[in-house]
Amino acid sequence: MAKNGKNSRLSPSRASTTVKSTPASASQRRRILTTLTISLLLDLISFTLILPLFPSVLGYYHAKETSPTSTLNRVFHYLNVYKNWFAKPIDSSYDIVLLGGAFGSLFSLLQAVASPVIGRLSDQHGRRKALLCSLAGNILSVGLWVGATDFRVFIASRVVGGLSEGNVQIANSIITDISDEKQRGSAMALVGACFSLAFICGPVLGATLANIPTTASNKFAMAAGVSLFLIALETIYVYFSLPETHPRLSRFHDPGPPAATLVDKDKSRPRVPTVVNGDASKASVNGDKSSSNAPRNRDIKVRMRNESALKLVHLFFLLPFSGLEFSLPFLTATLYADQASAMGPSASQTSTLSPSALNGRLLSLMGLIASLLQGTIVRRLPPIVNIRLGVVACTISFFLLARVDSMSGVYVAGIFLAVTSATVVTSINSLGSLGAPEGERGIILGRLRSWGQVGRAVGPFLFCSLFWWAGREVAYMTGGVMMIGVVGAVFTVLK
Template identity: 55%
Template sequence: SVAASISHPTNGHDICSGFFICFFLLRLFLTACPSQLCRRSLPPPFDPPTSDFLTPRDPYRGWSPIMASSSPIDPATRKRVLKVIAVSLLLDLISFTFILPLFPKLLEFYRDREAPSTISGNSQTLLQNVITYLNKYKASFSRPIDSRYDIVLLGGALGSLFSLLQAVASPIIGHLSDRHGRRTALLASMMGNIVSVLLWVCAVDFRTFVASRVVGGLSEGNVQLATAMATDISDDASRGSTMALIGACFSIAFTFGPGLGAWLSTISTVRENPFATAAGVSLALIVTETVYLYFCLPETLPALTGLGKTAGDDKKKKKKNDEVQVDASTKGQTTKTTPTQRTNSHFLLNAVHFVFLLFFSGMESSLSFMTYDLFGYGSAKNGRLLGFVGLVASLLQGGVTRRLPPLVSVRLGVVACLTAFVLLGRTTTTAGLYAAATCLAMTSATVVTGLNALSSFEAGEGERGGKLGILRSWGQLGRGLGPILFTSVYWWAGREVAYGMGAAGITVVAVAVFSGLKTPPGSVKAKVPKEKKELWDKVALPAIRMHIQPIDNVTDMEPFVNDMPQHIHIPDQGDEGAGEGDTFDDVWGSAPAPPATQTRGAPSSSAAAAHHPSDMPRLQAEHTTAGYREGVTAAKAHSIQAGFDEGYSLGAAIGSQAGQIIGLLEGVTHALAGHDDASLAEAAARSVEEARHELQVEKLFGPDYWNTDGTWNYEVAAKTKADETQEKGRAGEDDILFADVADAHPLIVKWTEVVDAAVARWGIDRAVFADVGEEERLAAQDRAAANAGPQQTRKPLDW
């Protein structure tokens, strides 16, 4: 329907549209693909790329990311992978939408070729049997259905078949991606898509065409895998905007793809299959997408790549699927605790997705019927209406949806959908129709995108593909059943009853969304006001650095002096009455100049100029210096010393934790230096470098973890054991000590887990970290030397 208004080549608009889309996709391809891969080269590993993000893995499996343990994805890499996902999704969806406007002519072609005008009872072809069942189905309605809708109902049945097959295949594809990787699963899915489109190219009969749709329904996994990959490389706060990008790809493809497919259908190259040109171009796009993904798409599954989130994401991620705790006394034995409770139930998310798409897809399938009966719309006007929906949805996804938290996006879309159902059931004017279309565009731009984001929040890294696959499966089940249910009610009871039933169903969805779904932690990104950020950069950060490193030079005070208000006047040599001994009495000012040494009895030039006695500059300098020192002394006693004491103690607690972490990792690295397996030493050395990088002072005390007033912005809980309360002098259960703040620091928590894993793996005795007196330490060394036997063969870890 979208392509109907431009499918007649009466002018050059359709051709220009086709060239514009090709140019747009080519530009995105060249922008997103790394330059070293966008060139002619021999297959790997003979001509390896120079990028440091890809390394040779296997000559028959292409390239894979560097297997770095717990290495955060830098923003440039994340942006590049997102571009690859967006380009591949556009290619896939444009190829997929080629066939949508061709269904009526396709089915008419097969009907005229296989089925006679009067269907006999001894039908032999598949198409004849299907049309017979459709006629029986139409006869069950209370009102007659025009025979020209036979093709429409047949196309709807094929669409439902495709959706139901997707409902079966989506969970399988998702679980395979969790086990074998997103890239592997996606390339396997693309092979199935190539077979599907190749069958369409060769489909000279209806049976072959149905086979192509069956293969496509069972193998199509680009959308759900693109969603999973996008969540792999995005943090919690930006996940909603990432889902909006995927939704925007849908809107762009469904706006331009059908038009290009309709234009290609006018070019007939094979008499046995008039639609071979459109099918061939679709096949070319799928093959191009597959090659592009093979060379440009890295693996994103964290379990395989080790590419994790940034430190800020580790701070915000409070819920995990399984928490593994390592006990020092067991030396490597692990115990699994009970999984933490999720914010939203997967069952509720799947149910909301199913019920919503059950009614929404039914309304979509009946919209062209309603506009024809009510307003007499033909293909051209229906195309303009649906084109308007796609355009508004694209604008909303690009400008509004990506800035909204996922739950707010879902709620907004559900309310808009309910409004659309009410308008469609009661409207009698074109203005009301387009108002409903605007609400439908808002719904298309928000609900499914938000539900995907919410589901990804409730899934761990190792199960995200499977959970998103199950969510898509329930949605495709709704898409498969919705058109049959809704069109049946529409033709059996009329427009008012059908849309009233749809409004009731969406009301149930709205109640579930507003009362049952909650906002996951981390989905709302807190924004620091500009003035607070400036305060941090100018005051707080230099103050922290001053506690860490003493001021040994006057230039260390420049950050404070330069940020002072400019209303204080500093005398210049050219100012009237200014002299060498003149200073301004301010604690942030420069130190007073020393008294000028001059011949006894000879007045200074400054004193003569200012008509002061010769000793006035000296007295002024002395009193200014004394006042300056007294002010500093008073300030130190009341505020500076207190702040220093508190900051020093807290900084020492955090620094001690970081030092022990780096020290233990360095010890493991040295112990593994002579191991037979060199990869163990390399991995340990890489872990030490990452720890040193992330545990720098600038990051430990950066604005990601500290507010401008010096307080921490991460969750800290006091240890409330009764024996600790008695022995360590805790005043109460709610008291938080510096040790608690240090233990809860997100970077300390992250690397403590790494250290615990190393302790468990190599059987390290933590008693070596205990405080031992000098005499006891020397005595232990003497005992160890006396008891040492002949030098034995080096063990894997000789502690």
């Protein structure tokens, strides 16, 4: 701000609305996006590496800890209490899957608590420092898994991971810092593409590493060690390659002309009265504080209303969608059992495929389609169009899964789910970033993620209960009806 005494009377609030930084240059933006892509791929491959191993890991600890008073056996006791609530008995072969779902819900609940805190830290101290702190927590989490000789240490590793995982959230804030509104959608699609590629590579790598023999005290030390190596490599890479991007703290943002200069230019123009409701006597002149504050207050109200709508849509979308994702192994196993019993002892060669293998094929197909969509179509469409497309596709998949009686029908529904995976969450983050002020981007995106994680935490529990209490047809029909409500909100409320 100029030192001129006349210009020093400009209020701080007025100055904050006048000074606005510009996005990074094209070369700086490309370099940062390249760094983010490599970082996210390393992080997400490490994150998804454990996903197919959950049943085996939990089964390993279950066989290892035979004492009735062990932590894992106490957990199974409460799980059996939960199962006994249902009129339709749940076979004990699903216990490990249910426990894996409980771990997923725990992780999401911890993320719901941690996301706003991580967002605020990135606003106050910078994206780079927040990301490095998050990576330090991830290193501790995976390090605990490497040394998890009993179930309690394994639980500790998941708790630490849930509280520290903020890489994707901070990546969204960084993309918001370095891109303008026209670039935002295509840049956000990059995060979704990294997710899809990681879900193709990570689970396969995890399954391969699980078959390599290691120490007797921790059968999965090899998979955990590779996961730790990927996170450590990512941390080193980010430390040396990623600059600070927060507009207040970065070096490459151009703050534009000083606020006082803009005020001087404004004062040199004729002060023309502005007619209010057709009455010149109620008019204010250019630069009047009340006339400038009114549009600003309206903008703040509109932004807060849109932020609230986005948080609710994120919550009520992920609540049924996460339940659907969690139910796919149950549905695959049910259809597999029905087909095997119908074919009898002379089952064909296709029946030798296990439910896990069938589910793995389904997830790989969905990941491949989602990554192709994000690299071609999604990045070119406005966020609101992507959200509308995704929630409609999700609704269709719910009603299809309520009626399918073969794996081919599940694959058709999986194509619609791939469209949903490629569009909705990434575009919700993109839409949320468009109205976020520079100093609040981290906390706004953190709150938005927090509401979605609540849906991810509650959805599997509610949907699983409905699946086993009323049957899969009722569960998927109910999910479809909930999604119709989400579709209505997306088409009428979101702007």
